[in-house]
Amino acid sequence: MRLFFVKDFLDLVFPRNCLLCGRSLYDHENNLCTICKGTLPITSYHLRPIDNDLCDKVKGLSTVGMVMAYLKFTKGGNSQKLLHQLKYRNKPQLAKELGSMYGKILSDTGFDKSWDMIVPVPLHPLKQSRRGYNQSEQFGLGLSQSLSVKLENALIRGKFTETQTQKSRLQRMDNMDEVFQISPYASISDKSILLVDDVMTTGATLCACANVLLANGAKNVDLVTIAAGG
Numbered sequence: 001m002r003l004f005f006v007k008d009f010l011d012l013v014f015p016r017n018c019l020l021c022g023r024s025l026y027d028h029e030n031n032l033c034t035i036c037k038g039t040l041p042i043t044s045y046h047l048r049p050i051d052n053d054l055c056d057k058v059k060g061l062s063t064v065g066m067v068m069a070y071l072k073f074t075k076g077g078n079s080q081k082l083l084h085q086l087k088y089r090n091k092p093q094l095a096k097e098l099g100s101m102y103g104k105i106l107s108d109t110g111f112d113k114s115w116d117m118i119v120p121v122p123l124h125p126l127k128q129s130r131r132g133y134n135q136s137e138q139f140g141l142g143l144s145q146s147l148s149v150k151l152e153n154a155l156i157r158g159k160f161t162e163t164q165t166q167k168s169r170l171q172r173m174d175n176m177d178e179v180f181q182i183s184p185y186a187s188i189s190d191k192s193i194l195l196v197d198d199v200m201t202t203g204a205t206l207c208a209c210a211n212v213l214l215a216n217g218a219k220n221v222d223l224v225t226i227a228a229g230g
């Protein structure tokens with residue numbers, strides 16, 4: 001009985017099953033099994049970073065440079081399952097591993113000297129304390145490791161504005177400009193910044209953050225997310 005208890009505890013602290021297919025992991029595997037890792041829906045945005053459908057999405061909202069996403073988002077698909085694990089299943093280490101894997105791809109594509117700083121989109125402080133971590137920051141830490149670029153929490157998030165979801169896209173943009181601010185400890189002046197988030201849907205949040213960075217002296221801002229829909 002007691003042994004079961006210890007094992008349950010260890011499983012809880014160190015889950016040893018693939019987060020996608022549920023198969024037991026080998027010692028050298030973390031979070032995902034080799035087969036699931038090999039079949040992730042990886043995009044080719046890094047091959048056309050300034051001319052793709054994500055760039056079209058943010059056109060007119062912000063003057064960012066490159067826009068890329070690691071995984072193709074499909075409803076019910078593996079990328080949605082992974083995002084769900086990050087948001088609701090307490091898996092910061094998964095976000096970090098995804099960041100590290102994508103960082104290797106970006107580095108191999110020649111982006112290893114592209115940025116001075118990685119900046120995550122901040123979560124609302126209440127949300128972050130409930131979840132215990134910011135999945136975008138964890139993804140950024142993985143990228144930081146693979147690309148050897150420091151991560152800085154240069155953006156902070158203020159108060160929630162009321163009934164944001166009931167407003168139009170443009171109104172929402174205006175609203176969000178006030179929500180994100182530069183941290184008093186950050187120095188972003190003349191820096192090339194890689195701004196990271198978990199998922200891109202309308203692009204409004206990322207553009208609001210990019211606009212705050214650019215308005216406060218950032219040299220240029222590129223966007224990377226874990227997943228994005230076509």
Ligand SMILES: [Zn+2]
Pocket residue numbers: 018019020021022023032033034035036037
């Ligand atoms: Zn698996």
